[in-house]
Amino acid sequence: MKKIFLFLLILPSFLLAQKTTILKGTVKNSQKEGIEEVSIKFGNTGTSTDIDGNYSIRIPLDQEITIVFSHVSYKTFTEKITATNRTVIRFSPTLLLKTEKLEEVIVKDSRKEAAGLISIDVKKAQNIVGPNAGVENVLMTLPGVNNNNGLSTQYNVRGGNFDENLVYVNGIEVYRPFLIRSGQQEGLSFINTNMVRNIDFSAGGFQAKYGDKLSSVLDITYRKPTETATSVDASLLGASVTFEGNFLNDKLSTITGIRYRDNSLFVNSKQIETNFRPRFTDVQTYLSYEFSEKFELNFLGNFSLNNYNYQPISRRTRFGTVANPLELVVFYTGEEQNNYLTLFGALSADYKVNKNFTLTGTTSRYNTQEEEHFDIAAQYNLGEVDANIGSENFGEVEFSQGIGSQLNHARNDLDALITNVQIRGTIQQEDIQWNFGVKYQKEDIKDRIREWEVIDSLGFAIRPPFSPSNNQPYEPFEGELTPFQSIRKDNNVAINRVSGFVQFNKRSVWNDHDIWYNVGVRAHNWSVTGNGIASKSQTIVSPRGQFAIKPNWGKDMLFRVSGGFYSQPPSYRELRDFDGNVNVDVKAQKSIHFVSGMDYSFIMWERPFKLTTEVYYKDLSDVNSYTIDNVRIRYRADNVTEAYAYGLDLRLNGEFVPGSESWVSIGYLKTEENINDRGYIARPSDQRIKFGILFQDYVPNLPDLKAYLNLVYNSGVPGGAPAYSDPYNFQNRLRDYRRADLGVSYIFADANKQFSSGWLSQFKELSAGLELFNMFDIQNAITNTWVRDVYSKTQFGIPNFMTGRVLNFKVAMKF
Template sequence: MSLFLFFISHCVFTQTATIKGIVKDDKGKPIYDVNISYENSGTTTNQNGEYSIIVTSDKKVTVTFSHISFNDLIKTFDISNGKVVNFSPRLKPKTEELEVVDIENRRKDAEGVVEINMQDVREIPGANSGVENILMTFAGVNNSNELSTQYNVRGGNFDENLVYVNGIEVYRPFLVRSGQQEGLSFVNSEMTQNVSFSAGGFQAKFGDKLSSVLDITYRTPQEFATRVNLNLLGGSATIEGKLFDNKLSAIVGVRYRDNSLLVNSKDTETNYKPKFTDAQSFLSYQVNERFKVDFLGNFSFNEYNYTPITRRTKFGTIANPLELTVFYNGQEKDKYLTAFGALKGTYLVNDDLQMSLTTSTYNTQEAEHYDILASYNLGEVDSNLGSENFGEVEFSEGIGSQLNHARNNLDALISNVQLKATLRKDNNQYDFGLKFQNEDIRDRIIEWEVIDSAGFSIRPPNQIVNNQPYEPYEGEITPYQDVRAKNNTQINRLSAFAQWSKKEEWGENEVWYNIGVRAQNWTVKGDNINSSKSQTVISPRAQLAIKPDWEKDMLFRFSTGFYYQPPFYKELRDANGIVQPDVKAQQSIHFVLGNDYSFKMWDRPFKLVSEAYYKHLTDVNPYTVDNVRIRYAATNNATAYAAGLDFRLNGEFVPGTESWVSLGLLSTKENIDNQGEISRPTDQRFKFAILFQDYVPNIPDLKMYLNLVYNSGVPGGSPSYANPYEFQTRLNSYKRADIGISYVIADENKQFNSGLLKSFKELTFGVEIFNMFDVQNSITNTWVRDVYSKRSYGIPNYMTSRVFNVKLDMKF
């Protein structure tokens, strides 16, 4: 406290002023590592382009902005004592012709981090537009469900991905089990300034997950603006500006989404009334030139009312076509209310040391209630072209009904406090962190399923088999599935990290190092838990990158480390709903070898990124996937591996635009209880994606965006209680093409001085076509059981067909 008061008094009695802002390039993108010098003092911009420098007041001072890739900017100031001046210059790139392409921020390349252009995020078409939509075009990222923003990375599942917003970890609801229920991603693209993504081998400063890191930075506004987006799937409104003598920067966004347009295109006739809404805010208050306070808040409410009516699905082969017809009674009503708040204070002790203290709380209240009776008929379809009944069911292979019931309620409160420090000394950077987190989960699970086939109730496979209808069975009727549990669980976690980074030169070669270690200790307690052991894991990690002094612009990098995923509540709860407190952390050893090759083709910049990776996993907690619902066995009885190659070529295929082509090869298998290796549910063998942007040369404001994805088929899963080793068939490959055409009516280069359009800073109208070629893609199987044949039929759940959308983007 005395140190803090000293700095305040120093600022009051010394004749000084402050200059701060964000340094950007000519496209408005923040520039990292710009040197800002004044007399014998100076500073550099951070990864968000932000800077702050103290100068002498009440006289003319000259400040120089310099960067190796940009022309110098010299600015003269004359500022009154104690005043704070916001100055956000735009530097012009150097125009000399170079034999190699200069890359502005090689530090990110050295870390294996991909930076995503926010303009691409806003423009690229997709059923779930936003940051995650762009991720789906990357080689190692997969998701075959356009109704969900969740994604798998290099053989991992949805729960293995870290998501940060302004350095604060964010969470997803627990009970969501289908993309239709999910609604909105946490990340509001209209509030986002920077997006960084790492698909593996990430640094120790990031948390304890097995697969990836998505690091989002919400922007700090520099001027007042309002943006409104409207389309047939919903809309959003964002307002931003500066208040209180420019000390407070505020940005607030509200979103609404309705998936009816997409769901109504599926092969199930429904009455579907979803309401997905959320409101977010990011406030930043500059107390003085050294102390800043940030607040991040989010409130979302998803109400999901679903009444299926009928379903008619044709599948099989040309030689043996089949059809499933289902008639439904009942409905599903779900509610998901989440609230999140985080307060962060950042203090610049001196030019070398920065410290921050963050506290956050996340609360989710979820209710999943449904009673749905399905009467089905599975039959062979007449495939004789000359038949009068061609295309109709001529023989029923299975007739029955299925009643599903659930009354699931969950209330989770996650609170934490975290201290971080960054120390820069010469070319060295030291990062430290300490975090305590408490998780309080109150969960009630009541789920049961009764299956009837031709009048006979099917009992669970683990019960005695009877000879009905030939012999009477006098035992009681037992649901095929019956899960009943009530858990009140508390988890305390203490984690810490330390890492060292350095950039230096080996002769004429540039080299980056990063070595770090994480540790976490956790204990599980609860009403129904008699004893629980405290567990600890230690996670060392390292990165090395080198840019040789070659004629060709190449960078090589290698990263490795032990990555642990201490179990979250979902991973502790077994198939019967019982919490298993002694489940261990899943462990993965990462080996990632990468190469970046920057070059010119057609006199335009291009970049080829190649990565080979191998992950060896032990203490694996096996799971099954139903759409986006993951159910764990809550054991550590498996080992696994994931290996693959990722390639991405991006550049200006069309002058002035950025496009890319991605190719991914993956193999991931697991061995459960030493039964042998089988494909994991995420075994996406082949991935090919194209993101292409173009415009009409004579009408440059008319633009086209094309998003193409091809994924080979993943395993189709297995029925409940079944041994997955007996069900290793794959779904058909996933093929999808989304196209968007937009016309820019107004932007920063095209303004109107009079009339109705005068008030618009930006105005764009667009038309989108999702699933342009109307391909029938399936995400999972629905399993229909027959009492006579003892067979389980996998009926593909098809995703959305072709859908048209219209959108309007406005900025005032």
């Protein structure tokens, strides 16, 4: 009886399925971009497109229907369709913009602004000029985001360091290598800009659905192709190829990118003469297979190989003041051979339980194999330069202040495997949304450290800083010769983590004012086993919340506040101290965020503009203080520091030139730390003033000739301290970071400029241009090399300058 009853229940839907088929496709505009929220209707049946412009609707068999596509900003489009069999029908219309002038009708979605997210146009990331053009380069033009290394994609946000930034691609967290200490070694960013659809960024006060880091969130979404195409970019720095398409009746979509980069062009502009060819290769793919309207399977894979073979020959650096100029001359022997191999794979499944409930399951594995091998000997001469203009020896070294040598050796090998499994869910009920998730992660790290440095100054081997005192050269030292610094460790560390979150979101109206708010909480439990020692299980809880209101005023303004408790459980880098020892009991660093902001949208010069203002304060405790050498961070691993950061960020963006969005950013930051109650000093990321411009322009009578300017000014950061030294004794700052990059390109073909005959008819897009990096040839210092003088016991900080002016040619095409 039960079987008969069940059969009767499913019979109507079975008969209905036999008499209908699926009509699906992508609604696009004239630029081939998907249009969101397009209404699709026939009779009393209807649906709408998603964020990518995709739709799917059931239509009857053997019956002519008139289907209507409508949108408030586009002309209505109708089509008569008759389905004769149950095969899926693919139909992708193109809607044209309405050309009639409306009376100040503006339709906006303020959800991301209310959540404190900055949405960045993907075209900005593709067109921006810079040594590492891409998503991160755009971020560095925003207020609160700093970097003083033109060859690095790493960035500091509001006083944090590189390890405090979350990066997601399609909801999957990605990681950065462990051993890399130089922007020259760093290579390509994980994010392939040519595969990106959406870029969202939060500089603080972010939601509970994001992970456990202290500073920022970069949320990247890769796109699903709507056409079959191949894109090729080539320049003097390398090349990339991106293929995208749909197969198997549009059920399978794939986008794959291959990138190759050679930084020799930049290295040849530095003050160090080298035999050096850093090469980086990256292959990345995103596959998506739609089994049904409810179930979809996705795969994200990445292979990256960085080869860094370095043979320094000589270096000549002048520094100091006009009255007291100094010169360092170094001659090198030896070489450095580093290899970084990274493998990443993630499989995710999206299941729509019903129209209000979606589940996503993801499993991923990340493996990095890193080798850092070098033997480099250096003989140096530190001398005073004759600054007397009337002297016959003007500009020449007249007195050697320090002569010596040093030998650096390393055989460092690291193998890390990070595996995780997570489930996330979303429940939508009209203006209420629930987000929840749980994640398990295991990290296995094998780290072999063999690193030492021997220093000789004026013929006397400099002793380790904590060795018994000696009075060389006045008294002979008869003790054993030992390296100035030496690390010899073998670390096997395993970390098990379980984390989860729940978040409530609501949108409503209060006295004709739109309001948004969300509250959520995260929990994270972890335990560490290292070198036969196990830590106690530790747990942190992080409540967070956001509130935004858009008043029903004549002026378009939005106000928001956000904050909460943020914690960062230690990664392996944070567990390892200066000497390579692992402290399994390191606690999570904690921070209380408070962020208040305002968006003001207005019309100026008959064009749209928006002013964004944010003030923030962060109170940090259980801080694991660190030193930084370029992009290598070394932690104390002791949690004995407290710190704070506060500042103001301003950004004005809009059409300074009609049809082209640009922006100006201004930021002020102050961050200090108190190590073991010794008093507050500047943190390594204390970059007080930030000024950035991202500007686009074109020739009015020749609009296909475009120019792009990327201008950044950052005040100097603390210059660091020699190894083993007390940072309280070294608080001098590096010089200010100033950089201007200019690009000029001509568009031969694009979506608005197509040809039906001739050689240009073969291209969907084609452009070529020139890029001038560091066009004012400014010497920016990234860090200091410390030279020691045995007589005066003085340690001189000699700045390491970054790249000079470099000219690059590039071409981009799509067919």
